[in-house]
Amino acid sequence: MEDRSLCASESVVEGSRDVWSSEPSLATSADHLVVMVNGILGRTTDWKYAAGQFVKELPDKVFVHCSERNVSMLTLDGVDVMGERLAEEVLEVIRSKPNLRKISFVAHSVGGLVARYAIGRLYRPPEKGSMKDSCNEESKESSVGTIGGLEAMNFIAVATPHLGSRGNKQVPFLLGVPAFEKVASCVIHFIFRRTGRHLFLTDDDEGKPPLLKRMIEDYGDLYFMSALRSFKRRFAYSNVDYDHIVGWRTSSIRRQSELANWKDTLNEKYTHVVYEEHCKACSDAEHYDILEDNNSDKIEEELVTGLSRVSWEKVDVSFRNSKNKFAAHTIIQVKDQITQIEGADVIQHMIDHFLL
Secondary structure, eight states, X not given: OOOTTEEEEEOSSTTOEEEEESSHHHHHHOOEEEEXXXXXXXXXXXXXXXXXXXXXXXXXXEEEEEOOSSOGGGGXXXXXXXXXXXXXXXXXXXXXXXXXXXXXXXXXXXXXXXXXXXXXHHEEOOOTTTTTOOSSHHHHHHTSOEETTBEEEEEEEESXXXXXXXXXXXXXXXXXXXXXXXXXXXXXXXXXXXXXXXXXXXXXXXXXXXXXXXXXXXXXXEEHHHHHHHSSEEEEEEESSXXXXXXXXXXXXXXXXXXXXXXXXXXXXXXXXXXXXXXXXXXXXXXXOOOOSTTOOHHHHHHXXXXXXXXXXXXXXXXXXXXXXXXXXXHTTTSSTTTOGGGXXXXXXXXXXXXO
């Protein structure tokens, strides 16, 4: 049942949903736009619980916009097409609310890749000359690029396949069987169309590198990494087990040897958070060490290295003791607040660590 203390309605942006405080004075003062993005075959209500919690706890701070420009079958059109749609949608929201000053993204699964593409389109480089004179606070602020003209605060990716989904147990339900993974890479486009090609890195647009590889640098007129770097904090929430759609390694941006040793947490507030790690930005020289064994994957290594050029706060989650543990991929976002409320502590973790 929807919380009556909150207001929600169809947005001025066609097809989307906004959530804000029930008190007009609080809603008006909110200057921080939080854009929530669904995953593949998802819909705008997938983030309904989280959106409500964000506004309930930060009523005078945030304005939540749940995107619906990419829902259902539209999520099969490709990360780039969806990213362009999301970018335009966000600009429409910004234009409709002139009081907005800051922006954050909270995205689930493939939605995390779509959000990364969108910010690459929305990024605005710092004004020329602002880097030369940074002796005062105003000039320092202008020396940092913006997202759609807003100050970039938090980029939160939840169970997102940053390294793609091909091979090396990146899609757990394929059981790590090479034959299954090979067949999947060949037929995935029949099921998930253009998006499937992007996830399995089999796309070849006019001889260009796979899209996910392009997205680890500023490519053409898209500032993928500059945009990601502009956020003050970047989070990667990952399921360490029982997520049969997106593997732990790809969602946490780690090599196999870097996966953490974890144990069930005793933290009563965040029951399902089993490990947290702050990873500082690393240079290519520090990270570019391609493994020579049979499990090495050059492109995957390039993706890890590229994304590690910025710092990440990695939060590992486990629902192994949950009755619905096999639905871990959606419990982590509380897609259904009746059957998946166990993921509420993860949402609370996001709110408690959210930079305002």
